[in-house]
Amino acid sequence: MKNIYLPQLAQITSVKDETPDVKSLTLKLKDGAFAYKAGQFVEVSIFGMGECPLCISSGVGQVKDGIEITVRGVGTVTRALHELSVDDEIGIRGPFGNGFPVDEVAGKDILFVAGGIGLPPLRCLINTVLARRQDFGQISIVYGARTPSDLVYKDELKAWAARQDLEFQVTVDAKDDGWEGNVGVVTTLLPKVTIAPKNAVAFTCGPPIMIRFVIIDLLKMGFASRDIISTLERYMKCGVGKCGHCAIGHKYVCLDGPVFSYQQLEEMGEE
C-alpha cells in the first residue's frame, strides 16, 4: 500500500538566482524521475520546517532524472528553500493536480499571458509546446513584472524574443535606468497581440488581481470562456484531496485543478 504523505528524497543539483527574491532549483529525484504534465505541482518538504505546494517549472523531459522548481521566498518553507545549496536534500511528493490540456489544444493558436511569479507554471507549458512547435498554430507570449529585476528566466526571455516562430512581448510596471522596453501593466500589451481569438486558446497565470483583469480583456477580445485557461492558487496541505483547505464546492483545487477554464471557474462560483 502506497503512503501518499511520505515524501521521497531529492537532491538539489543547481541553484540559480532569478530575481532578488526568486530562485530556481533543479532537483534529482532519488527514487528516479516521475512522469508529469505541464501545470502539475509537487509538495516540497524541508523536514522540520514543513511542506508547501510548488509548480514544476521545467518543461516535460527538460531535466534529466528530475525537475526544476522556481520559488519566491515568502513563507516559512520557501524562505528556508532559499537558504539551501547544491547537494542539500529535500522531500518531494507528487506530481499532483490535473495539468494543462496540451494534446487538446494541438492545432490551435496559443496565447500565454503571465505576470511576475506566474510565469514558472506557464513556462513549463511553453517549453512543452515549443518542444513540439509544429503541432501548434501561431504562438504569442505576453509577460509582465513589477520591475525589470523582477523578470524571471531572463536568458530564456531573450531566446524567446529572438525566435521567429513566436510573438513575444514583455513589460514592467515601473522601469529602471537600463530599461528601454514597454512600461505598463500586462493588459496594456494585449491589444498588440496578433492572434485571432476564433481558433485560439489563452493560458494565463499570475497574481489573482492580474488574472481578473486579463480575463476581462480576453473576453472583450472575443475569447470564449472555455478557451481561457488559468491555474488557481489555494492554501493546501496535502495535495491529494484530503486536507480540505483547497475545496471549492465539492471540487478540490489539488485534484480537479489547479488548471481550470474560466467557464469552469464561473460554474464553481469563483471569479
Added chain:
Amino acid sequence: MQAKLLPEANLLPLLKRLMAEAEVIGPKRTEAGDVVFEPLERPEEALHHDQYVQSLFPLKDYFFPQTEPLFKVRLEKGAAPEPIYQERKRIFFGIRSCDVSGIRFADRFFLRDFEDIYYRKKRDNSLLISISCLEPGPNCFCVCCDGGPTLKQGYDVQLTPLGEGYHVEALRSRLEVRQNPTVPGRACTTSQVTPLGEDCYVEAGSPKGEEFLNAHQEFFLPASQEDEGRKQDGLAGVDQKFERSTYVAYAIRKITRREVADEWWEELAQRCFGIAGCRYVCPTCTCFHVVDLRDGKECVRQRSWDSCSFVGFTRMVSGETAREKPRDLLRRWGEHKLNFLYLLRDGRHGCVGCGRCLTTCLGRGDTWNIVSRIRELSQQE
C-alpha cells in the same frame, strides 16, 4: 447469512470474550455524566442500549485522530522518513447507526482517489457492531437524512433489541438448547438465562461481520421468522418518535441550485461564533492541518483536525484569503453537509443527522437550523 439472536444473558460473556481478543470500545458514562466511547475495562461498564442515545463525540477520533503522527525523520542528510502506523485491533460495540453512516461517508472520502493509508489501516483493524435505536434523543434527526435509526448496510454486525418478554414456546425451546451440553459451544449456564431479558436480533452486514458471527457462534442462536417479525414490529413506530422528522430534500435542492441568497447566509452567520464546535463533533468533517514538530535531531510530521470555519483556513502566503466573510464560512458548512454533488461523489450527502452540531452550537448555526430555516423559505415562494 441467516440472522442470529443474541440472548441478553450471553451479552456479558460475549463482551468478556471480545475483550480477550481485542481492544473493545464501548459506550461508557463519565463521572460528569457524559456518554463516551472508550476502551472497556470491564464488560459491565458498557451501557445498556436504553441508557444512552448519543455519545458526546462520534467515533472519528479512532480512525482519524485529533492529532496523528504521520512519520518521523532524523534531521540529517540521507535520512528517509519512516511512517508511524497504528495497527491495534479494535472492536467497536454498541455504536449508533448515525455514527456508522458517518464512518461510511469518511470511508468513501479517505479511501477514494489517493488512498489514505493511516485511515485504511485503522479501518481494516476495526469491527463495527452497531445497535439500532428504538428511542431517539431530543436532537436526533437521522430519520431525515438516511442516517438511522436502523441500518440496511454499512455495519459489520447490527444488533436490534427485541423488547422484553417473548413467546413462551420460543423461550422454552431456546432454554432447552441452552441447557443442552451436547449442542456445541453452549457457554451460558441456566442461572445466566434471564427469561424476561432483552434479546437482540443480529445481522451481519459484511464478510467481516459474517466471519465474526461464525467465530463466536456459541453466543448466538439462530433467529426465527418470528424474531424477524418482532424486530420489524419494534422498529415500526420508531420513525414517528422523532421530534425532527422532515426530510432534508428541500434544503438539499436549494443549496445545490445555489438558490439560497447571500443575505440569508449573512443573517444566519451573525449568530456564528466561529468556534468550530460543529466541525469537531461532526462525523463527516475531516479537514486537517499539518505541522512538523522538531525534537532535537528528529522531526515528527503530524496532522491535526482543522476547520473551514476559521478565517485562516484558506489564507494564502500572498495574503489573499479565499473565504473570509462569515457568510461564506457558514455556507461552506451548509454545502458540505447538504449539497447534492457530495451525494454523487461520496454516495450520500454529508449530514447523517446525529444532531451533535445542534447540541454544540451556541448560535444555532447548526445543520438542523439551516435545514429548517431554508424550509421556511418554501412558504414564501
